[in-house]
Amino acid sequence: MSSLPNSLKNISLFLERLPGIGEKTANRLAFFLLNLPEEDLKEFSENVVSLKSKTKLCKDCFNFTEKEVCEICDNNERDRSIICVVETVLDLLSFEQGRIYNGIYHVLHGKIDPLNRVGPEDIKIRELLERVNRLTGSRVNELKEVVLATNPDMEGEATAVYIKNKLKTITDNGLRITRLAYGLPMGANLEYADYMTLKKAIEGRNQF
């Protein structure tokens, strides 16, 4: 590293701070940048500088947006009767890439994780409850279902359970609260499936 000039070293050190990027990868990326056209680097720099000031959270669902409300909440063709609650915008993007869901979202920006000192008040749970309360309380209530799509790990489960209990205290039984299905992923090999997944798969077996 000491044999790199500062121009490259500074960029490499910055890239090393990004998740999943070690020293060798950071160097490789910095060298790659060196070979890109000057104007591309200029444009990228400008985008990086303005990133934080331009990017806001949607006031309804907390997806990223440059406006008040994100593209999904602003889209009249989306089904407003169902809210899918996800941990991160990356999870939202996974649903969107598959075009498998036409409802709207609520992004928690985290999960309840006591070991890392993340409590319910640190993520967008209060905002979700207020939003559901507002929607179900209005005279033109469209909301029928909340899908808790947090990850199937310990913290994600705990977050889902916490939200379910809170939702039950503020809504009558008219609101359906659901959770994503668990089981074998498509293309999986039973031989290599883990015990918990198999357990969920057998418990949740369906008529064929």
Next chain:
Amino acid sequence: MSSLPNSLKNISLFLERLPGIGEKTANRLAFFLLNLPEEDLKEFSENVVSLKSKTKLCKDCFNFTEKEVCEICDNNERDRSIICVVETVLDLLSFEQGRIYNGIYHVLHGKIDPLNRVGPEDIKIRELLERVNRLTGSRVNELKEVVLATNPDMEGEATAVYIKNKLKTITDNGLRITRLAYGLPMGANLEYADYMTLKKAIEGRNQF
């Protein structure tokens, strides 16, 4: 992707052009940038913009540098009797990280690769031959050895053979031309070693 605002999408699309970074990783990195302090992003942008104008190639060895001559060539404590010829600056950094070599380098910036239309004239071979010629021809010749440290793959081998033959035509027998040792990597398991490596290991066996 369509549900990301432009501020994030532009950065993500740029990052996707970097080697080894796919769409999901690019999104993850862009989101991570969003959480960094404004001043860090500003500094990074400035470094990116000035990268190409600041970074040059060392006039002797073609390592990256901000000056005329790189830190290694400029260092009087380095052994000038031996030149290690590597394909890329990343290879040079691997040697430097280990502090296992105190000579100087010559960076080819590529390897002879006919399938990708890279010929001997496209990498810094001519410059190496001129450099060796100049050094061995001078009255105070210090150069004793050239280590051909190209990678042990087909193109790297071909490049080493090509350079060896060229060096032999321009120097008398006073110059030692060597190649890195091949064999089992440290910590390797014979059971999983590939056939070619085992072949090299048995051929190159040493008195014990």
